[in-house]
Amino acid sequence: MRYMRRFCGIVLALLNVFLYTTVSIHAEEELTFPTTAEEIIEALSGETPASKKSWGGLQASSNNNSDLFGRSDKQGMTRGLAAIVEDERELEQAPKVGALILFKYNSSDIQEVSLPLLREYGKALKGALRDAIFVLGGHTDSKGSEEYNLMLSERRAESVKTFLVAEYQISERQLIVKPYGEVRPIKSNSTSEGRALNRRVEFIRIK
Known part of the structure; x- marks a missing residue:
């Protein structure tokens, strides 16, 4: 026995x-890591979770985004999008890309070397993706405690959102921060190269 x-x-x-x-x-x-606005737009142009749904007789479409949050006749869609944000199965199948944003050590301050990449995202979100809504998934490597990494991933995703809102006037309602911390590595954390890929922000298009 x-x-x-x-x-x-x-x-x-x-x-x-x-x-x-x-x-x-x-x-x-x-997961792909596009580096130009054109590549970002192409990678995020697939069918979204919201495009498959209809809430209260109101079909999700790009024409509804300007006042998506805040009008009583669209509360059903608002609740529907909130449900998608919490549904990992929906997010897993949504169009997504990874952005390898470098931050200062143990900080949410974005390093200048990563600003050109963020500007490409700004162009894409201001242009062809101006009506889209995204979850910004924050991820870290496994160094540090799980609790600390969860907090750090949230702060770093918030920094990306703050940059895009301030520099490109992207609506705050289009960018929903969701921290994951260290629990979703895409490479082994045993190497510096793997840890670098695990420290990322994912743009997950839900509408």
Whole structure:
């Protein structure tokens, strides 16, 4: 019996490693890191979760975005979008890209070297994607405590939102911050290269 328990423990451990590796590889294959406005627009032009739904007889469309939040006759859509933000299955299937934004050490201050990339996002969101709504998913590597990394990922995603709102007059309602911390790596945290990819902000288009 003791050997059987030990054998089962080994099998479960190997299964967990396999599942983790499969998810990580799948995420890496699915997630792209565009660097120009044109590439960003192309990557985020797929069908969104909101485009598949109709709330209270009101079909989601790009024409509704200007007053999406705040009008009583559109509360159903507002609630629907809020539900999408909390539904990881919906977000997993939504168009998304990763942005490798560099921040100062243990800080949410964006390094100047990353400003050109953020400006490309600003152009895309101000242009062809001006009616879109995004979840800004903040991610970190595994250095530090899980609680601290969750807080840091939120602050860094907020910094990206603040930049786009201030520099490109993107509506705050178009950018919804959602922190993930360290729990969704796309590469192993055992190497500096892997950690660099895990420190990212994802733009997930929900409408």
